Amino acid sequence: MIKNSQIILFVLYFLCSAVFGQDFHYSQFYAAPLYLNPAMAGSTELSRVGINYRKQWPGLAHDFNSYSAYLDHYSYDLRSGMGIAVNSFQESNMRINTSDVSFFYAYNLRLSESMNFRMGSQVGIFRRSTALDNILFGDQIDLFNRTVNPTSIDDIPNFEPYTYLDISFGGLLTGETFWLGASAHHVNRPNLSFFPDNEIGYLPVKWSVHGGYTIPLGTNDYFGSKFDNQVSILLNYKNQGPFRQLDIGSQFMYKNVISGIGYRGIPGVRSMPNQDSIIFLLGLALENGMVIGYSYDFMISNVGTQTRGAHEISLRYQFLMGDPRKRNQRSRVLRCFDYMM
Numbered sequence: 001m002i003k004n005s006q007i008i009l010f011v012l013y014f015l016c017s018a019v020f021g022q023d024f025h026y027s028q029f030y031a032a033p034l035y036l037n038p039a040m041a042g043s044t045e046l047s048r049v050g051i052n053y054r055k056q057w058p059g060l061a062h063d064f065n066s067y068s069a070y071l072d073h074y075s076y077d078l079r080s081g082m083g084i085a086v087n088s089f090q091e092s093n094m095r096i097n098t099s100d101v102s103f104f105y106a107y108n109l110r111l112s113e114s115m116n117f118r119m120g121s122q123v124g125i126f127r128r129s130t131a132l133d134n135i136l137f138g139d140q141i142d143l144f145n146r147t148v149n150p151t152s153i154d155d156i157p158n159f160e161p162y163t164y165l166d167i168s169f170g171g172l173l174t175g176e177t178f179w180l181g182a183s184a185h186h187v188n189r190p191n192l193s194f195f196p197d198n199e200i201g202y203l204p205v206k207w208s209v210h211g212g213y214t215i216p217l218g219t220n221d222y223f224g225s226k227f228d229n230q231v232s233i234l235l236n237y238k239n240q241g242p243f244r245q246l247d248i249g250s251q252f253m254y255k256n257v258i259s260g261i262g263y264r265g266i267p268g269v270r271s272m273p274n275q276d277s278i279i280f281l282l283g284l285a286l287e288n289g290m291v292i293g294y295s296y297d298f299m300i301s302n303v304g305t306q307t308r309g310a311h312e313i314s315l316r317y318q319f320l321m322g323d324p325r326k327r328n329q330r331s332r333v334l335r336c337f338d339y340m341m
Contacts, residue, residue, distance in 0.1 A: 023185070025247075028314045031052060031314035033048075034070045034122075036181075039118040039171050040181070041072045041081035041120055043118060044074070046074060046289075046320050047071075047073045048072050049316065050314065051067075052066070052314050053066065053068075053312065057309070059308030059309075062091070064090070066089050067087065067088045068086070069085065070083060073321065081106040084102070088100075094131070095129075096128070096129075100126040104121070106118045106119065106120035107119050114176045115175050118172040119170075120169065122167065125163065125165060126163065126166050127161060168183065170184070178212065179211055184205055184206070187205055189203060189204070190203050206239070210235060210236040215232070231251070231252050234250070244266055247264050250262070258281065258282070258293065260283075261279065262279035264279060265300075275300050276297075277309065279298075297311075
């Protein structure tokens, strides 16, 4: 008898095939700044290092895993941010693995004492591989007897790994209590097909608009150290080919504890139903610049609770490199990025 998880995987494979390629996403998009927007490189005007991990749909026999690590630094002399990021996205059923090393540069144009506009670019070298040993073909599924045949009449070729270049751009406007950005990823539309002559396997451009607004709630002393209490509103809208997605949420920081709730989906869209998840967040912001976050996606889509949602962990550390008195540098991170970035 076919397990429900096998049926779900088959349906998901069919749907993903129709989209011709789609980016992985993070629920804590603000905690993966370079993945969100190339203009985020150096956006805190500090040095920053971070890692992200996401495990999606662990209730299925084969799930999706995402790993990211990044490092960026802001140069006051050059008014520029520079960064490097390494990402790896894995789908365990078809063993599709996409890994990349990306380099970032962002120039900071100071508009006023408290407002800045950054223009950023990203150049990535991607490598993609797969092994379709576990894939199910249509002739293997017997819907009447609810069985799966172990073999298929289709010949499964050996897919060789390949490398491609990926180019992205972004812009970011920041103030003391807000940030607003836009980005365009895959502007060169790289070919994702394992068959070089396939003309329909190009990755669509991903357009994204995102932002955040912070409302200060006062300052409290905590074991002799001061922490700023605040509430933040965050959003991220993406459009890639026929796919659209909106992430919106709020976060509350009390002393050094962060809690939040978010929603992923676009209500009222009939052409492509998109009610995905309710996102719960819990984090810890330490005085030394370390921020740890954990989030859980509770599925509300038709995929169902059997997938067991998604788990996500983020860890980032931001610090001031060098002597601030020699460069007239800020003594702390910009308020709008106090703990989100």
